[in-house]
Amino acid sequence: MSGMNRRRITSKELAKLAGVSSATISRAFSPDSRIGSATRDRILAVAREHGYQPNAIARSLNNQRSRLVALVVNAIGNPCEAEEQQLLVHRLQARQLLPIILCCADHSDRLQLMRLASTYQVDHVVVFSDMVSMQDAVDIFHTTKPIIVSFEPLDNESVSSIRIDGAEAADEIIDKIVRDGKKRFAYLSGTNSSWIDKLRRKWFADALAKRGLAFEAQAFGDYSYDSGFKEAVLLLHRDKVDAIICGNDVMAIGARDAARRVLGKNTPDDIAIVGQDGIAMAAWDCNDLTTLSLDHVAFIDAVVELIERHDAEIEGPHSITLTCTARWGSTA
Amino acid sequence: MSGMNRRRITSKELAKLAGVSSATISRAFSPDSRIGSATRDRILAVAREHGYQPNAIARSLNNQRSRLVALVVNAIGNPCEAEEQQLLVHRLQARQLLPIILCCADHSDRLQLMRLASTYQVDHVVVFSDMVSMQDAVDIFHTTKPIIVSFEPLDNESVSSIRIDGAEAADEIIDKIVRDGKKRFAYLSGTNSSWIDKLRRKWFADALAKRGLAFEAQAFGDYSYDSGFKEAVLLLHRDKVDAIICGNDVMAIGARDAARRVLGKNTPDDIAIVGQDGIAMAAWDCNDLTTLSLDHVAFIDAVVELIERHDAEIEGPHSITLTCTARWGSTA
DNA sequence: ACTGTTTGTGTAATCGTGTGCACAACATAT
DNA sequence: ATATGTTGTGCACACGATTACACAAACAGT
Numbered sequence: 188m189s190g191m192n193r194r195r196i197t198s199k200e201l202a203k204l205a206g207v208s209s210a211t212i213s214r215a216f217s218p219d220s221r222i223g224s225a226t227r228d229r230i231l232a233v234a235r236e237h238g239y240q241p242n243a244i245a246r247s248l249n250n251q252r253s254r255l256v257a258l259v260v261n262a263i264g265n266p267c268e269a270e271e272q273q274l275l276v277h278r279l280q281a282r283q284l285l286p287i288i289l290c291c292a293d294h295s296d297r298l299q300l301m302r303l304a305s306t307y308q309v310d311h312v313v314v315f316s317d318m319v320s321m322q323d324a325v326d327i328f329h330t331t332k333p334i335i336v337s338f339e340p341l342d343n344e345s346v347s348s349i350r351i352d353g354a355e356a357a358d359e360i361i362d363k364i365v366r367d368g369k370k371r372f373a374y375l376s377g378t379n380s381s382w383i384d385k386l387r388r389k390w391f392a393d394a395l396a397k398r399g400l401a402f403e404a405q406a407f408g409d410y411s412y413d414s415g416f417k418e419a420v421l422l423l424h425r426d427k428v429d430a431i432i433c434g435n436d437v438m439a440i441g442a443r444d445a446a447r448r449v450l451g452k453n454t455p456d457d458i459a460i461v462g463q464d465g466i467a468m469a470a471w472d473c474n475d476l477t478t479l480s481l482d483h484v485a486f487i488d489a490v491v492e493l494i495e496r497h498d499a500e501i502e503g504p505h506s507i508t509l510t511c512t513a514r515w516g517s518t519a
Numbered sequence: 520m521s522g523m524n525r526r527r528i529t530s531k532e533l534a535k536l537a538g539v540s541s542a543t544i545s546r547a548f549s550p551d552s553r554i555g556s557a558t559r560d561r562i563l564a565v566a567r568e569h570g571y572q573p574n575a576i577a578r579s580l581n582n583q584r585s586r587l588v589a590l591v592v593n594a595i596g597n598p599c600e601a602e603e604q605q606l607l608v609h610r611l612q613a614r615q616l617l618p619i620i621l622c623c624a625d626h627s628d629r630l631q632l633m634r635l636a637s638t639y640q641v642d643h644v645v646v647f648s649d650m651v652s653m654q655d656a657v658d659i660f661h662t663t664k665p666i667i668v669s670f671e672p673l674d675n676e677s678v679s680s681i682r683i684d685g686a687e688a689a690d691e692i693i694d695k696i697v698r699d700g701k702k703r704f705a706y707l708s709g710t711n712s713s714w715i716d717k718l719r720r721k722w723f724a725d726a727l728a729k730r731g732l733a734f735e736a737q738a739f740g741d742y743s744y745d746s747g748f749k750e751a752v753l754l755l756h757r758d759k760v761d762a763i764i765c766g767n768d769v770m771a772i773g774a775r776d777a778a779r780r781v782l783g784k785n786t787p788d789d790i791a792i793v794g795q796d797g798i799a800m801a802a803w804d805c806n807d808l809t810t811l812s813l814d815h816v817a818f819i820d821a822v823v824e825l826i827e828r829h830d831a832e833i834e835g836p837h838s839i840t841l842t843c844t845a846r847w848g849s850t851a
Numbered sequence: 852a853c854t855g856t857t858t859g860t861g862t863a864a865t866c867g868t869g870t871g872c873a874c875a876a877c878a879t880a881t
Numbered sequence: 882a883t884a885t886g887t888t889g890t891g892c893a894c895a896c897g898a899t900t901a902c903a904c905a906a907a908c909a910g911t
Contacts, residue, residue, distance in 0.1 A: 853910105853911095854909100854910090854911095855908100855909080855910085856907105856908080856909075856910100857906105857907085857908075857909090858905105858906085858907075858908090859904105859905090859906085859907095860903105860904090860905090860906100861902105861903090861904085861905105862901105862902085862903080862904100863900100863901095863902090863903105864899105864900090864901090864902100865898100865899085865900085865901105866897105866898090866899090867896105868895100868896090869894105869895085869896090870893100870894090870895090871892105871893095871894090871895105872891105872892090872893090872894105873890105873891090873892085874889105874890090874891090874892105875888100875889090875890090875891105876887100876888085876889085876890105877886105877887080877888075877889100878885100878886080878887070878888090879884105879885080879886075879887090880883105880884085880885075880886090881882105881883090881884080881885095
């Protein structure tokens, strides 16, 4: 059974061994197809003995269903998305779907990467990344009707999407900070031009405007701790702000460290710092971050729901909107 | 070119459009095959016009090479491995190889998951997880000669592996801590029985033994911050240890927080805390962890080297050994 | 006993490419 | 001009499974 067999045994070979035709082999592995139960048992026994498993590549070619799902993400390591990714992979695996990961952040030609994946006839595409435009995704995966997790206004009728609304929670957070006496706000972006970043900034900008305030400074990082640290030093020193809203939690932690270490300022008394995402790390005792948080489980539930609609070939795109909540820590 | 085309165009259809046979289409997409350059250009033009790309599934079936790589990991989100994963995915993509992720931590039946992936005829398998045994991986992927990143002694001749040696660095770290006057050591494991855990513990245990010491207590967590926090409280309160060696960095951060928050003890004066892995987060200003660190780039270089040997069909397995280094922070 | 239905299996086509072989057209060499 | 080699293309089969169709056997009902 185990051993050094180089080549995988084929359906036809197994058929010879079991004294049946290869069609019957196939039927033995298809749960609901007409086959004698005695025959099936015998075949499965012989199959186990010889380590036979139907070739998924050949099956996909015939079926026109690959059971592969492309996940287009910025990066794997980044905690901002890692929790969602983990959850989604789990849910896919439970459905016998295998995820193919496409990391955009470090790949020079994202479009080529997506084209490569599209040749594998993936059944579904989930675009998490804010580094690819919706239109590119739709063009490349035009046979697959991708599911876009987007903040970009979608006028395209052939794509399902998930929207996220954090306006109300941003308002709560700004309210608290303003009542604490903070006056000079800065926004620290994660990218210099993505829809998600613009939208998140708008939630907070609107909340400020409601109170006659506005962002006095703006900086651009890259979602990393180091960029949060570096940009926060500039914002605090040059622009003298006393509140920084960050594009994600990791940059917020970097900003907090910069304030404490470089300028000797502490949260929340000297300055207020706010993150976004609500990653697990933000709640650790050493961080205890105030953050605009999204319910990861609800989020992935939504993605899975869209996938299932797509699987059931329910025509027409579908949109789901999720609402963020404020999660309070000691940084604001 | 874009649009709502439901079905992907096939090689034969394109052939009709271009006035050639489907064989010629295929040749137009194979860089080194005999074809007139005029014909090729014309075909590529027509192909672009109709959005044709050769079907990778059919190609794989014919080629017997899928260009898919299975990555067997514990979890995606976990920072312990995330940096390596990210790096490896990047290197694979640069080689036009697509990674299929298998998350073992949350899947009830890991073996079934691996069997599923094996039916996709993956070209390579990289096992990072300490939750699957080498023997299982070899049995299931017996046609693929998996690359195991293992600490388990490998007597199996058909598998390449990467070993990691941290004995010397562990000795350095223990030396420093002992000279600082610490006397009662504890080891906080990440799993209750994996080879990697046993080996790591042994590095430190040997270093202690060399100095006439031994671990006075041992606890078992699950590599998470919360488990580090919880177990550290017990170790410090019940067992009165003054040095904790942790199975990874994340648990070390949890332990440090527990010491500070629950017992009011600070590093490195009251207690010493050591992590393992050397993740980026460990170097953040707020953590500044002393840790037994592995060079991630060298590590992934090694994995890629094994993959390339495997690709070039260089027979015989190969082993690469990497050495850890001590990275000093303020926690020990 | 005769018809009609159900059950189990084999035959053969199909999914979309890649490639060995044959062959025609053309270039080169004696 | 004949022999030899090169280039470009089509035909047909292979890759390994699924499945519509056909058909024999078993079985049911009057």
